[in-house]
Amino acid sequence: xxxxxxxxxxxxxxxxxxxxxxxxxxxxxxxxxxxxxxxxxxxxxxxxxxxxxxxxxxxxxxxxxxxxxxxxxxxxxxxxxxxxxxxxxxxxxxxxxxxxxxxxxxxxxxxxxxxxxxxxxxxxxxxxxxxxxxxxxxxxxxxxxxxxxxxxxxxxxxxxxxxxxxxxxxxxxxxxxxxxxxxxxxxxxxxxxxxxxxxxxxxxxxxxxxxxxxxxxxxxxxxxxxxxxxxxxxxxxxxxxxxxxxxxxxxxxxxxxxxxxxxxxxxxxxxxxxxxxxxxxxxxxxxxxxxxxxxxxxxxxxxxxxxxxxxxxxxxxxxxxxxxxxxxxxxxxxxxxxxxxxxxxxxxxxxxxxxxxxxxxxxxxxxxxxxxxxxxxxxxxxxxxxxxxxxxxxxxxxxxxxxxxxxxxxxxxxxxxxxxxxxxxxxxxxxxxxxxxxxxxxxxxxxxxxxxxxxxxxxxxxxxxxxxxxxxxxxxxxxxxxxxxxxxxxxxxxxxxxxxxxxxxxxxxxxxxxxxxxxxxxxxxxxxxxxxxxxxxxxxxxxxxxxxxxxxxxxxxxxxxxxxxxxxxxxxxxxxxxxxxxxxxxxxxxxxxxxxxxxxxxxxxxxxxxxxxxxxxxx
Amino acid sequence: xxxxxxxxxxxxxxxxxxxxxxxxxxxxxxxxxxxxxxxxxxxxxxxxxxxxxxxxxxxxxxxxxxxxxxxxxxxxxxxxxxxxxxxxxxxxxxxxxxxxxxxxxxxxxxxxxxxxxxxxxxxxxxxxxxxxx
Numbered sequence: 001x002x003x004x005x006x007x008x009x010x011x012x013x014x015x016x017x018x019x020x021x022x023x024x025x026x027x028x029x030x031x032x033x034x035x036x037x038x039x040x041x042x043x044x045x046x047x048x049x050x051x052x053x054x055x056x057x058x059x060x061x062x063x064x065x066x067x068x069x070x071x072x073x074x075x076x077x078x079x080x081x082x083x084x085x086x087x088x089x090x091x092x093x094x095x096x097x098x099x100x101x102x103x104x105x106x107x108x109x110x111x112x113x114x115x116x117x118x119x120x121x122x123x124x125x126x127x128x129x130x131x132x133x134x135x136x137x138x139x140x141x142x143x144x145x146x147x148x149x150x151x152x153x154x155x156x157x158x159x160x161x162x163x164x165x166x167x168x169x170x171x172x173x174x175x176x177x178x179x180x181x182x183x184x185x186x187x188x189x190x191x192x193x194x195x196x197x198x199x200x201x202x203x204x205x206x207x208x209x210x211x212x213x214x215x216x217x218x219x220x221x222x223x224x225x226x227x228x229x230x231x232x233x234x235x236x237x238x239x240x241x242x243x244x245x246x247x248x249x250x251x252x253x254x255x256x257x258x259x260x261x262x263x264x265x266x267x268x269x270x271x272x273x274x275x276x277x278x279x280x281x282x283x284x285x286x287x288x289x290x291x292x293x294x295x296x297x298x299x300x301x302x303x304x305x306x307x308x309x310x311x312x313x314x315x316x317x318x319x320x321x322x323x324x325x326x327x328x329x330x331x332x333x334x335x336x337x338x339x340x341x342x343x344x345x346x347x348x349x350x351x352x353x354x355x356x357x358x359x360x361x362x363x364x365x366x367x368x369x370x371x372x373x374x375x376x377x378x379x380x381x382x383x384x385x386x387x388x389x390x391x392x393x394x395x396x397x398x399x400x401x402x403x404x405x406x407x408x409x410x411x412x413x414x415x416x417x418x419x420x421x422x423x424x425x426x427x428x429x430x431x432x433x434x435x436x437x438x439x440x441x442x443x444x445x446x447x448x449x450x451x452x453x454x455x456x457x458x459x460x461x462x463x464x465x466x467x468x469x470x471x472x473x474x475x476x477x478x479x480x481x482x483x484x485x486x487x488x489x490x491x492x493x494x495x496x497x498x499x500x501x502x503x504x505x506x507x508x509x510x511x512x513x514x515x516x517x518x519x520x521x522x523x524x525x526x527x528x529x530x531x532x533x534x535x536x537x538x539x540x541x542x543x544x545x546x547x548x549x550x551x552x553x554x555x556x557x558x559x560x561x562x563x564x565x566x567x568x569x570x571x572x573x574x575x576x577x578x579x580x581x582x583x584x585x586x587x588x589x590x591x592x593x594x595x596x597x598x599x600x601x602x603x604x605x606x607x608x609x610x611x612x613x614x615x616x617x618x619x
Numbered sequence: 620x621x622x623x624x625x626x627x628x629x630x631x632x633x634x635x636x637x638x639x640x641x642x643x644x645x646x647x648x649x650x651x652x653x654x655x656x657x658x659x660x661x662x663x664x665x666x667x668x669x670x671x672x673x674x675x676x677x678x679x680x681x682x683x684x685x686x687x688x689x690x691x692x693x694x695x696x697x698x699x700x701x702x703x704x705x706x707x708x709x710x711x712x713x714x715x716x717x718x719x720x721x722x723x724x725x726x727x728x729x730x731x732x733x734x735x736x737x738x739x740x741x742x743x744x745x746x747x748x749x750x751x752x
Binding site: 040043044045047048049050067068069070074096312314318320322323 | 634637661668
């Protein structure tokens, strides 16, 4: 294969996807020539427009719904591709026919409670709609982007370029693996995965054209707050100095929080709809969507300009009588403040924690949305959990945070904050979060954190991903860090059974924190006897705080929040060359692959390997 | 011999109408009889039209002023100025350079980005009828 000419970055978002690129031949050091691909997509039947973002929606039209040829794209589509429409038209059509709309495929892809390879979307579609799996939907978006690239660059085929796809930092190994699988199915060959908050920081570094070295200093701890359409994602990045060179290290990532800007707009829309309903006006689904858009605009205006007290919202009539048929209403500053600021960005103490409601007996097959809408509470919990994140970091020993030598700190003290995600187009919301953090810092005697400016909120992730593809090839700064969690399998303790009690378990560390990509470690002194042909399940745990555990460490006790149980993992020894029913002694190996996924393998003494699956199909 | 004239193709015009209808409900708006409604109702609808038209113009055209000077300021037009881009009004006598007051900056479409249409697409349907099942 010839050398890539472009470094491509793809932001596969919950609500929008984008593709950015760096021209490798025209770039040198921190001076890059880069761009964003205009993505041809249907915006209405038979109408193709090139837009910088591809809405991550897939519409599955009825056979009679579109006139022949009206769903054609500028490239040759396979029969399967023709069964669905991705992009802007999918989003607008789906508003009137939601039973045929696949949305939030990415959230489903990271939903551990469902079989993500099974055709289950749209989740409330009637029988006759041929559903698709979260994996297949993600594949569609990725393949649409690949086709768009190939059409625009016939001389530099996608398959020959270096490609980075972004994922939330909070994605577990299973969701990472599935994203890589979707990309492979979409024809991606040279693939690397990158965490979105890191991509945002890369974009900021790229945008500063070298000035970032003045804006950050060794000892800084950068908090990246990324609130997208559907998810909130936090990461901490420490700035180290090695041999006179600044080296950012990603030291911690947050949990997966399904809470984003769309929830805010929807919450406002429901508030306004209730007001209208009180006056006898009922809105249908189509009008609700128009109202949601109206609320987003009103929210941004009201939050941006303190002199505006109310902002009018007009929901157009469904029929052709626009005048008289339209519903006029308004949103007031007070409503936005109460709902958005106090609801999603409450001013809380550093000791605040998100409320966890115990789930009802029957868990519905739906997305596990965050149960507490307070983003600041989630943030407080994250910083507190990571209070020891720098304890073993070179140059940070003995101090929490950068400057303040404060052993009493109850949370990790960030010194700088980078915001990302469309939500922060309302600058007030960024200020609100920064204000909360600085209040917490002040109470612990630390310097206020400063804000890193200049990120492009919509495209930073795609841009940063392209830049990462570029710096991976040897030039420019790279964020270090390795895997952001340590992983464990449960081992039953050899203790006498006590009636009525589950046998206690021990946690065996099978992959330590911070494994660098390309590394592989074997589990010492621990062999498992696995039966050929019989799948074995292990309970599987991850920890975002236990940095010191080494592979092979066996834990008897751990703090309540230290280990989070994930989906079971499964080793299935296919009987290649062996007798079914034989017992084979295997050791577990952990690998951090070059492409950014984690792999576990069972390796027999003779070297034969079997992959341990993170994503176990539920029967 | 008659001077040949260019005939504008209807497709682009129909397409633009369709965009104005889709985003701004312009056809709905202009087809209604205003006398039946109060100014408040018309005002509410006008917001939809205004916001939508602005969106169409922003997304599909790059519109820039022809002259960058502030309106009301004195400008000088050298010899050979582009008479299509600047219209002289009032006391139009003498010869270039002309000095006068800028009364309107003018608008120029620096770029047009109309959607592409499928071969079979019937542009005459400005908005399809909608039937809810």
